[in-house]
Amino acid sequence: MTKSIIYLLITLFMSAIAMVSSQNIVVAQTLPQQIQYQELLSLYEQGLDSIIIQQYSTPTSEAEYYYLASSYLRLGDYNQALIYFSSLIKILNSEESIWWNIEAGLARAKILFYLDNHSTALEQAYALSIHSSSTEDQKNRAAIFVEDILGYLSPADLVQLLTDIYPVQLKASILEELVYTIPYGLANSLFSDVEQLAEKSGESNNITLSRLKQQLSVPVQYQNRYDPLKQYSIPDGFHYRLGVLLPMYSLDDPRYTVVQDLYKGMSFAAEEFNANTPDAKFFLIYKSTSDTASRNRELSVQKSNSNHFAHTQFSSMVISDRVNAVIGPLYSNEAPSYAPLAEEYDTPLFLPLANADSLDLHNNYMFQVNPSFSSQGARLARYAVENLGYDTLGIIAEQGSLGEAAARSFLRESERLGAFVAYNFVENLEEQGYGITDFTKYFTTDTLDSVTIVDAVYAPFTGTIAQTLIESLLTDLEAMRSTIDILGSEEWGGVNINASRLPETNIYFSRGFAVDTTQSKTQLFASSYKERYGDYPTNFSYIGFDVAYYVMRELYSAKNPKALKNKIKKSSAYKGHAFTINFRNTHVNSSVFIQHIPSFQTTDEQN
Structure with a gap:
């Protein structure tokens, strides 16, 4: 109409x-x-x-x-x-x-x-x-x-x-x-x-x-x-409208299930919130971020069309659909087209998965739910120094990768806390054919070698080369019989070290999100979700639920959407199924999970 x-x-x-x-x-x-x-x-x-x-x-x-x-x-x-x-x-x-x-x-x-x-x-x-x-x-x-x-x-x-x-x-x-x-x-x-x-x-x-x-x-x-910060109220039965920007894929594309599960999680969040909140109601308004018309055009034309398409989708949501906030887009490369629009239309934008540090542009209306690599590097540095008691550290990372930002942040935070970073190798490791012995030789624990012994090495390997670099580092440490611990990125979560390889090495790695299926609330969620959709939730179902429920919680608490962006930076932490969300007066989620793969020596001692 x-x-x-x-x-x-x-x-x-x-x-x-x-x-x-x-x-x-x-x-x-x-x-x-x-x-x-x-x-x-x-x-x-x-x-x-x-x-x-x-x-x-x-x-x-x-x-x-x-x-x-x-x-x-x-x-x-x-x-x-x-x-x-x-x-x-x-x-x-x-x-x-x-x-x-x-x-x-x-x-x-x-x-x-x-x-x-x-x-x-x-x-x-x-x-x-x-x-x-x-x-x-x-x-x-x-x-x-x-x-x-x-x-x-x-x-x-x-x-x-x-x-x-x-x-x-x-x-x-x-x-x-x-x-x-x-x-x-x-x-x-x-x-x-x-x-x-x-x-x-x-x-x-x-x-x-x-x-x-x-x-x-x-x-x-x-x-x-006098207090310029008004305490807002809402009429009974108030309607909030939450925009959702997600890509669209064909049924045979493996990414289709990712988007589908994200949206089902968001829908489940709206149903649960509405069922438990009689004086307000949330509606989800979906629009696609996939501009199929410009996929086969030249790159420069694609970029121009992408910005125009983003403006069309976002403005339509805000003006025609009157959304109060928007979840999406999904990927880091899409976000730059939408972030300026959030500020232009005074409409908060929540990025559920994008975590590139290039998005950290101090945009007052953009909120990054998935912690950036810089955030993860700083958090792991604090954990290493304050929780594990490490005071001498080393760093090795691939130059130009997402892990480089994590390495820089780790270096700054470690030194700020008083630790000594003896080695900081941020090099083009791929160019050297992944032969990294020139750097890993400094991570020995042999006191006869004339090197500074480190407590742990931070290796934030990311992307397609991550597993190759992980294997190279493990092989070199094994050859030196090193006992130093390893601090790493999420990619280290899939490492399987047998008992004879590095029996004394603990691995600690950071993750932006993690689902603990042993928790009773998560088990109850999984049961209700299966009853609703016929399948058990995936990690993306949990992520979709957490992001949507968090935004709904904050909107409902703020009452007037205009107060949302300021309230979020000061609100208490939300502990969900996959995310813990806490912006702490910033626009990047500061809550990072630290997970531990214990050494076999530690495991034996505990047993």
Whole structure:
């Protein structure tokens, strides 16, 4: 549905309300008898919206119009809900119709609020709160919705609303919501404007204005209570919309299951969050990051088209779908096309798997859930020095690889903590045919050799050459009968050292995520997931769940999405199934898993 049609429906609503007012109805409403539509009400209370939409697609009564529209609203289909609520507002068959008109008006105001048309939503809700045809219950609910709207909006939004043409009482309520969140001078100036308007309209005795005058009477007291960080609230049943940007693959592509499992994990998170959060609801809005039209074109053309495609997808999500935050894209090479758009549209972007250090661009709206290689290097350095007590270390890494950033970070953090890095070899190891004995000879533990003995060597090997370099390092250490420990990247997790090879060597490696299937909460999740989808979750299912649930948790806590990016940097750690997420006043997740492959000597001692 186009915007013009939506605005037409809004106009029809306002006309219908005006028509009800023009009839000067002052008699009490006749409230509907629920017994007349008990079956329909039962379906609605059970949440069977799809059945209602199927069975009552051609409504004939006010109740059928209302619950059909409400079912569409509950499913997040605002356009269809608008159509049926607008049709209901035009029905004026009896005194019962008036009750349905007002209920439809309240629902319409809520839809306008979800569509970010806060000004019109506020105007309509306030009108219904004082409307002569509204029951006391309807007036109270409309008044509460007015308060909810004001509690949700930011101080900047509220100041902007004061420029609109509203009744004095509504302007006074807006200003009352602003008090102590804006500087005293601005508050006093805005109060003077509203006070003058009240004098002109003969409403100088307004109670709310009297309270405001008292609050502004002592500047020092106002300054002591001034806090620009507003505590937001949301209307009951608030809808959040979470965008998901993932690539699209054919069914025979092995990457298809990765994306599928990620999205199933996210969907499962939304279902679980919605089931446990009755006063808010999350919807997922998916769009593809795969621009199939430009795949076979020249590289320069592909890059230009990629940026244009990213802008199309992201802007569509924010403007048309009105998402509050976005999860994705998936890969590090896609992220640079989307990161500037997050800042342009003030919409936080959460990268679930991308972990390249080149993404660490201090973008206020981009959050890297998978810790960068630099983060992992620094964390492993702290663990080595503070937990393992190492004070003399060595480094070997492939130049130009992702591991180089980890090595640099490891070096800085180790030295900052007082450790001595005796050897720092960041070289083009691939060019030398992976023969690394020129470097590994320094990692001996033979005291007869004239070298500085290190406690451990950090070897963050990554990419396709990782396993070859790992094997070369192990072979050289074995030949020297070295007993130093090894610190490494995630690729070291697959190493299998037999008892005779390096019996005294411990291996410690970092990972951005890890799933512990021995935990009861993870086992319960796996069981519920299998019941829902027919298969047990993969690592990507857990990752999708954790990232989505974390964003939902933070959005729900922030209330207003505009407060999300600042709240995330200060929020407590989220301990999920795969990730521990803690941004610690940055935009890169600082929580890294350190895993240990014990030496055979250690294992024997423990046994």
